[in-house]
Every structure is written in structure tokens, then in C-alpha cells.
Amino acid sequence: MTITIISARATGLALLGAVLAVPAGGALADAVSDFYKGNQVKVIVGGTAGGGYAPYSRMLQRHMGRHIPGKPQMVIQYMPGAGGLTATNFIANAAPKDGTVIGAVQRSVVRLGLFGGKRVAYDPRKLQWLGSLHQDVSVCVAWHSSPIKTIQDAFDRESVIGAISPNNDTGQFPLVLNNVLGTKFKIIFGYKGSSGITLAMERGEVAGRCGWSWESLKSQKGEWVRDKKVNVFVLLSLRKVPDLPGVPLATEFAKTEEQRKILEFIFAEQAMGKPFMLAAEVPKDRARALRAAFVETYKDKAALKEMADLGLEVIPMSGEEMDTFIAEQIATPAGIVNAAKKAMAVRGEKGGGKEKKRKKSE
CATH class of the missing domain: 3.40.190.150 (Bordetella uptake gene, domain 1)
Structure with a gap:
């Protein structure tokens, strides 16, 4: 039988090493907590x-x-x-x-x-x-007295909608609908925040807006939804919501595979x-x-x-x-990204749609 003899000094060093090693993770946690x-x-x-x-x-x-x-x-x-x-x-x-x-x-x-x-x-x-x-699931909405009742109405006639800027969903999403699908939104840029657009809708300055989160709409203007002051006519997302069963997805109106991929790339971000x-x-x-x-x-x-x-x-x-x-x-392939970027560009006119900057005095 072989007997292994371990010296007290070796045992002490081993124990010391173990003690020093154990708190490494704890020391990191303590460092974060201390900070x-x-x-x-x-x-x-x-x-x-x-x-x-x-x-x-x-x-x-x-x-x-x-x-x-x-x-x-x-x-x-x-x-x-x-x-x-x-x-x-x-x-x-x-x-x-x-x-x-x-x-x-x-x-x-x-x-x-x-x-x-x-x-x-x-x-x-x-x-x-x-x-x-x-x-999120973003939507386009129209004021109840406007002629926009369905997305087809936005294809058939010019409709004035309010937006914050071309860099914001309220401007980018209607630009995409104009430039990819051919809607005829006349987009008025320059409103200060969402509240500026909603006030313009109440005043009759604009017929509606796009790029409004459905959850935010219900939270901010729940009475509008309850009293049917607004009409939700298209979903800017890749998924539907149970409380809007009859409202179509914008992707349903894509006529080509490229159009579908452009819309999917843009609206996929709703997931985050x-x-x-x-x-x-x-x-x-x-x-x-x-x-x-x-x-x-x-x-x-x-x-x-x-x-x-x-x-x-x-x-x-x-x-x-x-x-x-x-x-x-x-x-995402560079070709789709570049096409999506072009689809969000302010072009003046596309498919009958127009863009205009709101005057500060308005």
C-alpha cells in the first residue's frame, strides 16, 4: 500500500489558495455593487x-x-x-x-x-x-370625419396627414407607403411631438397620422378609440392584434417580392x-x-x-x-437595405403623394 504524506505547509498553502480563489466572482459582484x-x-x-x-x-x-x-x-x-x-x-x-x-x-x-x-x-x-x-404594432389612423375609411381610400385620393419629421416613424412610414405601394398621402412635416399631430387632427388641419403604436394610441387617446373618433385602416407591422381583426397588414399590398422584403425589413423592428x-x-x-x-x-x-x-x-x-x-x-442583403433607404426618402411626389414642411405660424 502506498501512503501519500502531505506536509502541513503544503496543506496550508493549498487552503490559502482555495480561499483566495473562491471570492473571485463575489469580488466582481462586490465591485459592481460598490460602484x-x-x-x-x-x-x-x-x-x-x-x-x-x-x-x-x-x-x-x-x-x-x-x-x-x-x-x-x-x-x-x-x-x-x-x-x-x-x-x-x-x-x-x-x-x-x-x-x-x-x-x-x-x-x-x-x-x-x-x-x-x-x-x-x-x-x-x-x-x-x-x-x-x-x-409594437404601429398603425395608420384617420379622423372619423375624414374620407379615409380603408387603405384603398389612401390609394384612390390624396389625403393630408401630419408628421414630426422624415427621421421619425410618423414621417418615414407614410413615405414608405407612398414610395413602395403607391398611396397618395400628402405629408405635412414639422409638428412638435405626437401631441402636436393629435391636436392638428382635432382641429381638422390633417386627416390623420401613421406610425402610431397601437398600445400608445389606446393609452394616450383611449377615449378616441372608445368613441370611434379615429379609424384604424392599416397595420405597419408583421403581426396582427386580436382587437383589430379586420385591419390589414401593409405587407398584404405588396405586388412584388422586392416590395414585400422591403416592407418586412422596415416593419420587423416593431418586435423591439x-x-x-x-x-x-x-x-x-x-x-x-x-x-x-x-x-x-x-x-x-x-x-x-x-x-x-x-x-x-x-x-x-x-x-x-x-x-x-x-x-x-x-x-439583411445590402440591396434590400438600400431600397428601403430610398423608400424613406422625401421625393416631392410619388404615386400622387406629396411632402411639405409645416410653417411655424401654423
């Missing part, structure tokens, strides 16, 4: 306080802090402009890169990044995604309807902690009750799921 304890995390929203992104951002601001190690205070800042590009560019370039800034950016951020251009100062491939809190992100340079351990806290927040019963009380659903997508989804979007 966030007493710190402040800012949620920067690429829209207005009255817009559709705001309530989801406020949900995060009110509930996520208790799920982050160190339980930091969370505050919110609204930074509208350029269809969400102002906020995205700021977070990617000028904001602190230490994990104290979360971007509540618009769902078009990946598509606009792929389109490129002088106003885009970020690479969507490098951003770190926390996830999304909703999977309320996205949240970090700058590329945020340390990985803090990014992982924030991702985990994001998941706990969309499972939080108090947070979900708050949203339910507002009449809003939470249909989440985790950071890992968003990574997969965005990789698929980025893999």
Missing part, C-alpha cells in the same frame, strides 16, 4: 415626456434601481430630436461610458444605423443592448418596440449586471401592475434575444 452604491443612473429618452416611449422609460426609472447591485438612484431625462438620433448619438459618443447612462432609444435605431448618413454617429453593431419592454441600450465602452461586468436587472424589472409585479393601470402591455425581449434579432437585421 453603483450611492451613485445615480440616468435614463435618457429619445422622445418627449408625452410620447409612447415615455411610460416604459418611467417604468424602468422607478423600478429597475432596486434590482441593480448597490441600488442606485435612477433619474430620467428627455432628449427628443432628429427622430431619436440626437439621444442615440449622445449616448454613443458624449455621455459617460461607466454604466451610469441608459438609453431609451427609438426602435428605428438599428435601421438608421444601417442606412448611415452624416446625422448617424454610432454603429448599431457595437451598442450593448439591455432588451426591449414591448413588441421599446429598446434600451448602453454605449459600447461600458464595462462588461456592469453591462451584465444591468442586463440582469432589466430582466428582473420586467418580471417585477409592482412594475407590471403600474403599466397595467396605464392600460399598457409589457411584452419583453431580453438583451440576448435582441442580440440575435439585431444580428438578423444587420444580415
Whole structure:
């Protein structure tokens, strides 16, 4: 029989090594907790306080802090402009890169990044995604007294609709319908936020608007839906919703395979309807902690009750799921991406449609 003799010194060194090795993961967790304890995390929203992104951002601001190690205070800042590009560019370039800034950016951020251009100062491939809190279905609506009752009416006659800018869904989506399918929307740009367009609809300045999230419409103007003040005539999405069973998808009107692929590329982003992100340079351990806290927040019963009380659903997508989804979007053939970019260009006229900038005095 062989007897192995281990010296006390060797045993002591082994035990010491084990003790030093064990807290490595804990030390990382403690480092994250130590960083966030007493710190402040800012949620920067690429829209207005009255817009559709705001309530989801406020949900995060009110509930996520208790799920982050160190339980930091969370505050919110609204930074509208350029269809969400102002906020995205700021977070990617000028904001602190230490994990104290979360971007509540618009769902078009990946598509606009792929389109490129002088106003885009970020690479969507490098951003770190926390996830999304909703999977949107956007709609086009017309005021009840307007002649637009179905999407066919938008093909048959010119209809005036309001929009914020050509960089925002309210402008981009009707441009796509004009330039790809041949609708005859006369788009008036320059309204200040969603509230500006809704006021114009009530005044009769415009017949309607496109690029309005169905959930946001029900939350912001539920009485319009209840009292049939507006007519939803087309869905700008890849999926239908049970409470709008008779409303068609825009993709149903594609006449060619290319048209269908263009529309699918553009409307696929509805799946990441309320996205949240970090700058590329945020340390990985803090990014992982924030991702985990994001998941706990969309499972939080108090947070979900708050949203339910507002009449809003939470249909989440985790950071890992968003990574997969965005990789698929980025893999879209260049020809389709370029065609989609052209479809969102302001051309003056297409299929009878026109674009016009709203006068400040209006």
C-alpha cells in the first residue's frame, strides 16, 4: 500500500489558495455593487415626456434601481430630436461610458444605423443592448370625419396627414407607403411631438397620422378609440392584434417580392418596440449586471401592475434575444437595405403623394 504524506505547509498553502480563489466572482459582484452604491443612473429618452416611449422609460426609472447591485438612484431625462438620433448619438459618443447612462432609444435605431448618413454617429453593431419592454404594432389612423375609411381610400385620393419629421416613424412610414405601394398621402412635416399631430387632427388641419403604436394610441387617446373618433385602416407591422381583426397588414399590398422584403425589413423592428441600450465602452461586468436587472424589472409585479393601470402591455425581449434579432437585421442583403433607404426618402411626389414642411405660424 502506498501512503501519500502531505506536509502541513503544503496543506496550508493549498487552503490559502482555495480561499483566495473562491471570492473571485463575489469580488466582481462586490465591485459592481460598490460602484453603483450611492451613485445615480440616468435614463435618457429619445422622445418627449408625452410620447409612447415615455411610460416604459418611467417604468424602468422607478423600478429597475432596486434590482441593480448597490441600488442606485435612477433619474430620467428627455432628449427628443432628429427622430431619436440626437439621444442615440449622445449616448454613443458624449455621455459617460461607466454604466451610469441608459438609453431609451427609438426602435428605428438599428435601421438608421444601417442606412448611415452624416446625422448617424454610432454603429448599431457595437451598442450593448439591455432588451426591449414591448413588441409594437404601429398603425395608420384617420379622423372619423375624414374620407379615409380603408387603405384603398389612401390609394384612390390624396389625403393630408401630419408628421414630426422624415427621421421619425410618423414621417418615414407614410413615405414608405407612398414610395413602395403607391398611396397618395400628402405629408405635412414639422409638428412638435405626437401631441402636436393629435391636436392638428382635432382641429381638422390633417386627416390623420401613421406610425402610431397601437398600445400608445389606446393609452394616450383611449377615449378616441372608445368613441370611434379615429379609424384604424392599416397595420405597419408583421403581426396582427386580436382587437383589430379586420385591419390589414401593409405587407398584404405588396405586388412584388422586392416590395414585400422591403416592407418586412422596415416593419420587423416593431418586435423591439421599446429598446434600451448602453454605449459600447461600458464595462462588461456592469453591462451584465444591468442586463440582469432589466430582466428582473420586467418580471417585477409592482412594475407590471403600474403599466397595467396605464392600460399598457409589457411584452419583453431580453438583451440576448435582441442580440440575435439585431444580428438578423444587420444580415439583411445590402440591396434590400438600400431600397428601403430610398423608400424613406422625401421625393416631392410619388404615386400622387406629396411632402411639405409645416410653417411655424401654423
